[in-house]
Amino acid sequence: MTTNGSESINAKLVFARELPMITLLDSIQSLISSWFNNHRKAAVASTRHLTPWAKTTLRSRFIESQKMEVIQMTTFEYHVIGVGHDAVVELNRRTCRCRVFDIDRLPCAHAIAATGYHGIDIYELFSHYYTTNVWALAYTETIYPIPPSEEWNIPAGIDYLILLPPKVRVNK
Ligand SMILES: [Zn+2]
Incomplete structure (x- = not known):
């Protein structure tokens, strides 16, 4: 990206x-x-269980989540009112309208706020890629x-190929 x-x-x-x-x-x-x-x-x-980047990012998002108000809509859906922007979190689908949770696969501040309300461990929601x-x-x-050229094992036919430089147009 x-x-x-x-x-x-x-x-x-x-x-x-x-x-x-x-x-x-x-x-x-x-x-x-x-x-x-x-x-x-x-x-x-x-x-640690989490990588340093993930730990620092979660900590920062946790602090941000402390300023948010959480309203439960269904068993797993939450309307999270943040500072400046609101979002809807679906904890069972691990998604949030802000898209941060969806893209990072690490809970956004809204999701963290919702987990606190829902009573589940935040560590259940991040991708195992962050471990x-x-x-x-x-x-x-x-x-x-690269080993010395005497040690190269060149497949048959490759050594007969003639490689030319790519055709490029030079802007003047
Ligand atoms: Zn979010």
Whole structure:
């Protein structure tokens, strides 16, 4: 949804972008491998159930939810009157009219306010993607450096291909 990831990589590769292609690829491998290792270590070292981002976000939304008024409409539907905007939360469908809950899969402030009224645990409503177990799983793979060309296993037929540069139109 955003270009944050590519912008982070671009910022780290400002100098490497001037290097030959293979050296640039080596720099990218090295950078991403290092990031994977750092994230893997952080995830494994975490004793929390939720990732730091999810915990901080939930805390912030919880504080916001404390200013909201909750009116129960049905067993699972709540009209939540917030500061500046209202919303309708359906806890059983894990949805809110503000769409934050639907998109993030992490309860919005309205949903948190409704859970307090409904008496269910907020931790039952977030996606398992925010757990530290899944966070650690995301970084279990290792990105190894490109081996020397003598060790490459090139499938039959590939070495006969002639790759031409892409056809591009240069604006003048
Ligand atoms: Zn909401």
